[in-house]
Amino acid sequence: MSNVLIAGAGPAGLTAAYELSKLGLNPTVLEADDQVGGLSRTVNYRGYRFDIGGHRFFSKVPLINQLWEEMLREDFLVRPRLSRIYYRQKYFDYPLKAANALAGLGPIEAMLIGLSYTKARMFPQADETNFEQWVVNRFGERLYEIFFKTYTEKVWGIPCNEISADWAAQRIKNLSLREAIKNALFGSGRAADGQVITTLIDQFNYPRFGPGQMWERCKDLLASRGHETVQGVKVERLRHRHGKVECMYGTSSNGETVELGADHFISTMPLRELILALDPPPPEKVLQAANYLRYRDYLTVVLMVKREEIFPDNWIYIHAPEVKMGRIQNYKNWSPVMVPDSSRTSLGLEYFLWEKDEEWEWSQDRLIKLGIEECTRIGLIEPSEVEDGTVVRMKKAYPVYDQHYTESVDIIRNYLETFANLQTVGRNGLHRYNNQDHSMLTAVYAARNIVGEKNDVWSVNTEMEYHEEVRQSSTKGDRLTPQRVAPPETAEKVIEAAFAKLDPLAMGVALGVVASLVLFWATTVLLLKGGPVVGPTLGLLDNFFLGYSVTWSGAFWGLAQAAFGGFALGFLFAWLRNWSLTAYAFLVQRSAEAKERGDLLDKV
Amino acid sequence: MAHKNRETETLSKAVARIQAGVLAITCGLICGLGLFAMTAWLLVKGGSQVGQHLQLLGNYFIGYSVSWLGSVVGLIYGSLFGGLIGWGIGRVYNWVVTLRQGPEA
Known part of the structure; x- marks a missing residue:
């Protein structure tokens, strides 16, 4: 039985371990933190549970939906979604609704938005290499300024004209003509197995005790099958020889050096850290590429408020430039059991920062004070209502898609592909802004590659459900095995024939x-x-x-x-x-x- | 992105070929049934000189007349003639497309 060592107990690492255990292999997971789940963990502070960002559970990949259901069963809730934008002391429904936006912005602004939209559609910018150009071409200059610029720049910390348009293209499906026609003719709301997909806009799934519940349960399931998740061990070095990784070295929380060998290795470490941990080090060019990669860090200030209801939303986007926070989560609206007492509300104020930013180093008390000030400034609470607070910092929460990242990732990818027994998966492991479901899918692919499949984990992205979904096979006994869905060639051919031009x-x-x-x-x-x-x-x-x-x-x-x-x-x-x-x-x-x-x- | 653009380009540049056989059947049915219906309509309407112009088709379709028997003869002739026209259009069209685009993949 092959031993597999996995660095990181986030969604990708634990999913890889879970899949490997199903395949009859022997995975061991190493996690630096004292809690599993990575970005998807749920922190419990005096009975108040909160996420590192909001995690809606939604996937068009049947295999992932099945995994979620398998792990959570009756604790997988369906929750209504409500979110708004706070801007110019007003709340706007999001997704935007014409009447609501018109009432909030006034007729003159609405007219200017209309004119700017018309201009953008009639005379789009030919060059569409950055995010600003991408959005302006689709929404117009004014809508971009009002609803996208401030928030996007808060989240990413770089001007929109320095963010690659690839990022938008990956996150926002830019339907091809063929896909659009197919959706119009045959409907788009179905997964590969024909299951009807509900839209994320109206509702979403959510674990009763937050997303961390899923990963705690996954860890328990692994333990029940005899597979260990070692917490408090930070992987710092990977020794390799002749194109194969031999062992991982880490330091435990009590300072001891841990050395573990295995037949196969899966890393969910940020790509930059992985490259810098290789021993002997890779060529200079690869090291340089790794050092070019940037990550956005994230910090949540959680305030416990003595009020039963503050606002009805799950979260509010804060576009107002006068405050630093980018988003406010209202955790009890995600799941009622996220608060220990229904007469209380916990708010998560999200700040997107660089590690080098001054605020990153601020003390917990100072950050809580900032949070209270900002919430008061936008009229959400009175300072006297706050009875407690805490801060959670998460480094490298988002891989940054700047204008140079693709080149760096390609160099690193080419180098890593020279290793016979090392795979890298997950959001940071691939430096790809994937959602949880796609991170999990990369892990499933990696696990199956170990038993002989040939899946390309780098091909998984937010668009892939339309051409590379996997589904369960009902023809191979009890074990679930992936099977690529054959492209709907008949539909493709019908569309091509129907829309072919006459000469x-x-x-x-x-x-x-x-x-x-x-x-x-x-x-x-x-x-x-x-x-x-x-x-x-x-x-x-x-x-x-x-x-x-x-x-x-x-x-x-x-x-x-x-x-x-x-x-x-x-x-x-x-x-x-x-x-x-x-x-x-x-x-x-x-x-x-x-x-x-x-x-x-x-x-x- | 590049893949999608290529796909869209392929779709928007795809040139249709005509199934000559299918067009022949379609045109044959339209012409055959059309001539049958026109003949039958004139017969039903009646009058002193029934279908004096339509019966000139007898110059081309030997045996055709504006009568019930003629309508059946017209159905056969119309079908054959229409089929030939449809087939001809399809074949010539495909021939020109092949000349311009190369053989069908």
């Missing part, structure tokens, strides 16, 4: 040839039959074909004119048919893309 020139020639031959034949038949008056009725065609008559010369003259007339008719028919088809396809695509962009902020 106007060819249609013109075809109609011209046939029409001229028919008229020539009709004329010559009458001429050959003869009679006192030949073809008086057919001769009436001279009303249309000037100079035509039922004579031998008329037959040739008619042939030429029918060829011309037929050509014009055929060309026009094909052109009009193509034009209306293109117009239809364009409308379908626009409508599908607009639908996809409806919850853009959720994906920032």
Whole structure:
């Protein structure tokens, strides 16, 4: 039985271990923290539970949904979603609703937004390499300034024009014409197994005791199968030789050095840390690429407030530039049991920072004071209502997609692929801003690669459910095995055939040839039959074909004119048919893309 | 992104080929049934000179007349003639498309 060592007990690390245990292998997980779940853990502070950010559970990948259900069973709740944007002392529904936005912004601003949107659609910027250009092209300058710029820059800490457009493209599905048409014709709300998918916009799944419950349970399941999750050990070094990792070295919480060997290794460590931990070190070029990678850090100030209800939302986006916080979570609206006493509310004020920022170093008391001040400033609470507070810091919460990250990731990826027994998975492990479900999927792929499958973990991203979903096979006994869904070739072919254009020139020639031959034949038949008056009725065609008559010369003259007339008719028919088809396809695509962009902020 | 753009480009640049056989059947049915219906309609309407213009088709379709028997003959002729036209359009169209685009993949 192969031994597999996994660095990191976040969703990817634990999922890999869980999958390996199902495959009959022997995984061991090493985790630096004293709690499992990574970014998806739930902190329990004096009975108040809170997330590191909000984690809605939603996936179009059936395998992941099945894993969630398998682990949580009846503790997997369906929760209603309500979120708004706070801007200019007003709350705006999010996803944006026209009437609500109009009422909040006023008719003049609404008109200016409309004009700026029209301008952006009619004269889009040709260069679309950064996030600002991407959003402005789709929403217009004013909507971008009001609803996207401030918040995005708070989250990422860099100007929108320095964020790669790739990031938006990965998070926001930019439907191809083919996909849009397919969705319009066959519906888009289904997973690969045909299961109907509900939209994240209205509701979502959530574990009763927060997302950490899932990972605690996963750890317990692993333990019940004899697989250890070693907590408090930070992996610091990976020794390798001849293209194979031999062992991982770490330091335990009591300062002891831990050395563990295995046949296979899976890392969920941030890509930069992994490269810097390799012993012997990789070539200079790879080290340099690793050092180029940047991560955004995250800090939550949690305030316990003596009030039963403060606001009805799950979370509020704070676009107001006068406060530093980017988002406020109301944990009891995610699950009622997140607070120990229903007469109390716990708010999570989210600050997105760099480790080098001054606020990152602030004391807990100072940060709590800042949180109370900011909540008071926007009118949410009175300072006297706050009875307790705490702070949670999370380093490297978000991999940054700046203009240079792809080059660095490619260099690192090429280097790591030279190792026969090392795989890297998860959000930071791939330096990809994946949601939890896709991070888990990379882990499942990695686990299955160890038993001989050939899955590309780097291919998993937010768009993949549309072409690479996996589903359970019902044909191989009890064990669940992945099976790639065959591309819906029939639908593809139908769409391609239905939307293929007619060649106007060819249609013109075809109609011209046939029409001229028919008229020539009709004329010559009458001429050959003869009679006192030949073809008086057919001769009436001279009303249309000037100079035509039922004579031998008329037959040739008619042939030429029918060829011309037929050509014009055929060309026009094909052109009009193509034009209306293109117009239809364009409308379908626009409508599908607009639908996809409806919850853009959720994906920032 | 590049993959999607290529896909969209492929779809928007795809040129249709015509199934000549299918077009022949379609045109044949339209012409055959059309001639049958026109003949039958004139017969039902009746009058002193029934279908004096339509019966000129007898110049081309030997045996055709504006009569009930003629309508059946017209159905057969119309189908054959329409089928030939449809097939001709399809074949010529595909031939020109092949000349311009190369053979179908």
